[in-house]
Amino acid sequence: MKKSVITIAVATTVGLGTIFGGVTVKTEAESISGLKGEQTKIQDQRSNIKADINSANDKINTLQRQQADVKSEKKRLDFAIDDTTDKINDKTEKVKSTKAEVAKLQAETKVIKERIQKRNVLLKERARSYQENGGMVSYLDVLMGSTSFNDFIDRANAVATIVQADQEILEQHEADKKELLEKQTRVETNLASLQKMLVDLKNMNQQLSAQKKEKEKLLASLKDQEEEAHEGMLDMQEREQILAAQEAAIKRSIQNERERQAREAAQAKSNQSKSGSSGTSSTSSGSSASSSAPKVSSGSFTRPAPGVITSTFGARGGSFHYGFDIAKPGDNVPIVAAADGEVYVSHYSSSYGNVVYILHNINGQTYTTVYAHMRRSLVGAGATVKKGQQIGVMGNTGDSRGQHLHFELYKGRWQYHAAINPSGIVPL
Numbered sequence: 432m433k434k435s436v437i438t439i440a441v442a443t444t445v446g447l448g449t450i451f452g453g454v455t456v457k458t459e460a461e462s463i464s465g466l467k468g469e470q471t472k473i474q475d476q477r478s479n480i481k482a483d484i485n486s487a488n489d490k491i492n493t494l495q496r497q498q499a500d501v502k503s504e505k506k507r508l509d510f511a512i513d514d515t516t517d518k519i520n521d522k523t524e525k526v527k528s529t530k531a532e533v534a535k536l537q538a539e540t541k542v543i544k545e546r547i548q549k550r551n552v553l554l555k556e557r558a559r560s561y562q563e564n565g566g567m568v569s570y571l572d573v574l575m576g577s578t579s580f581n582d583f584i585d586r587a588n589a590v591a592t593i594v595q596a597d598q599e600i601l602e603q604h605e606a607d608k609k610e611l612l613e614k615q616t617r618v619e620t621n622l623a624s625l626q627k628m629l630v631d632l633k634n635m636n637q638q639l640s641a642q643k644k645e646k647e648k649l650l651a652s653l654k655d656q657e658e659e660a661h662e663g664m665l666d667m668q669e670r671e672q673i674l675a676a677q678e679a680a681i682k683r684s685i686q687n688e689r690e691r692q693a694r695e696a697a698q699a700k701s702n703q704s705k706s707g708s709s710g711t712s713s714t715s716s717g718s719s720a721s722s723s724a725p726k727v728s729s730g731s732f733t734r735p736a737p738g739v740i741t742s743t744f745g746a747r748g749g750s751f752h753y754g755f756d757i758a759k760p761g762d763n764v765p766i767v768a769a770a771d772g773e774v775y776v777s778h779y780s781s782s783y784g785n786v787v788y789i790l791h792n793i794n795g796q797t798y799t800t801v802y803a804h805m806r807r808s809l810v811g812a813g814a815t816v817k818k819g820q821q822i823g824v825m826g827n828t829g830d831s832r833g834q835h836l837h838f839e840l841y842k843g844r845w846q847y848h849a850a851i852n853p854s855g856i857v858p859l
Contacts, residue, residue: 680775727819758835764825784829
């Protein structure tokens with residue numbers, strides 16, 4: 432199973448704990464003292480893991496707040512993009528209307544130019560007439576050629592009218608040229624301003640869209656980090672649960688050890704008072720394993736499953752394999768307890784699948800065995816099992832490739848990556 436950074440950090444902290452020593456317990460007091468020592472170590476580890484869980488939870492809360500901030504910023508950008516898009520559409524429409532105004536002005540300009548051209552022709556004719564008739568002299572001739580005072584007045588009025596008409600033509604000519612220039616300048620300026628505004632808005636929209644993409648990337652990264660932190664926290668919570676179950680099992684082991692010592696003391700006292708009496712011994716395997724289960728060995732441990740060993744303890748493919756893999760095809764391949772003990776964990780793990788943890792107390796020495804990837808478990812936490820008793824069925828659950836049993840042995844309590852080589856201890 433791929434572990435997150437948080438999980439690896441916690442695993443390293445847990446895994447670096449000292450392995451329970453291998454010195455044989457010499458006295459009954461030392462046996463109970465050793466179990467209490469294990470209990471204290473587990474309590475310390477649980478305390479450390481709880482602190483790490485709290486830190487992971489704080490990190491998750493921080494990541495969630497950061498995501499909320501990014502979502503808020505993304506929402507603001509969405510509104511800004513929407514507003515800018517509306518403005519772009521508005522300015523685009525105004526550019527269209529201004530271009531239509533330009534087209535209309537061009538038509539008006541054509542008319543004005545035609546008027547100017549006609550006036551130019553008229554003015555040229557006037558100028559040629561002035562030149563041919565000596566300019567104002569022709570008007571004097573007109574006045575002097577009057578036959579009476581009334582005729583003079585009429586001719587003077589006619590000359591004034593002609594001069595005024597010429598003046599009005601010139602003034603209109605200049606007004607038309609000025610109007611044309613003003614309209615052209617105004618419309619061209621307006622169009623240039625709108626086109627620049629449109630370009631600026633489009634650039635702004637592109638920048639806002641780029642910012643939105645960056646926020647989306649940041650949000651995706653924060654979500655990945657949160658998922659990783661959740662995975663790490665769940666892994667730590669599972670480890671804490673295993674340690675809690677171990678602590679409870681050790682408490683029961685202490686009580687069982689006290690009761691065993693009391694029974695042995697009572698038996699010894701009884702034996703002393705019954706000199707020469709002999710008891711019968713009975714052998715009980717307590718096994719409910721099927722006929723395909725491995726034969727129960729003499730000694731403290733027995734083989735946990737039938738089949739072929741496909742992987743041993745040690746380096747494997749660039750990593751380290753902390754147990755033995757035993758594979759056997761078929762349905763209902765039994766898995767048995769390797770020694771007498773108490774089941775303190777029986778659950779589903781994302782890495783080990785259906786897995787059982789058993790705590791053993793053998794001649795004052797504590798051992799832990801782990802049975803992983805089972806198709807199903809037949810025992811629950813708190814169950815007392817005997818060596819060779821069936822506890823599950825071989826399977827392919829969790830992070831597994833093919834039906835097999837992954838078996839681990841720990842000297843003392845379970846600790847991450849602290850398993851020992853079962854060869855020479857468990858008959859495999």
